[in-house]
Amino acid sequence: MNQPLWILSALFGFVILVQLFSxxxxxxQLLRALQKEINASTQTLWxxxxxxxxxxxxxxxxxxxAQLQACDAGGKQERLDEVIRAIKSEAMQNGYRxxxxxxxxxx
Numbered sequence: 001m002n003q004p005l006w007i008l009s010a011l012f013g014f015v016i017l018v019q020l021f022s023x024x025x026x027x028x029q030l031l032r033a034l035q036k037e038i039n040a041s042t043q044t045l046w047x048x049x050x051x052x053x054x055x056x057x058x059x060x061x062x063x064x065x066a067q068l069q070a071c072d073a074g075g076k077q078e079r080l081d082e083v084i085r086a087i088k089s090e091a092m093q094n095g096y097r098x099x100x101x102x103x104x105x106x107x
Contacts, residue, residue, distance in 0.1 A: 051096060058087045 065083040091097070 051094075054090075054094065054096070058090070062087065 061083050062080075065080040
């Protein structure tokens with residue numbers, strides 16, 4: 001094999017190796033970024049699930065209090081107001097924005 005052809009083959013092989021390592025490096029970076037996004041999405045799903053469970057239980061409390069009020073309007077308004085205040089308080093403590101402004105039981 002003559003000298004220039006051997007040097008050209010070695011350079012070509014080196015270029016291919018550099019491109020391969022560059023591709024591997026970029027792929028690993030993209031994989032890390034994708035894993036971070038998956039972790040963030042999983043956390044968001046977990047948070048939404050926890051908030052949905054909380055909302056469901058608070059809605060049950062609110063409906064129970066409203067049914068009591070419908071049966072006996074006497075002292076049950078206080079119970080309804082108490083439930084609404086508790087829901088608002090818990091929502092603020094948990095950082096939830098529920099839009100309960102329409103349910104204003106005289107804070």
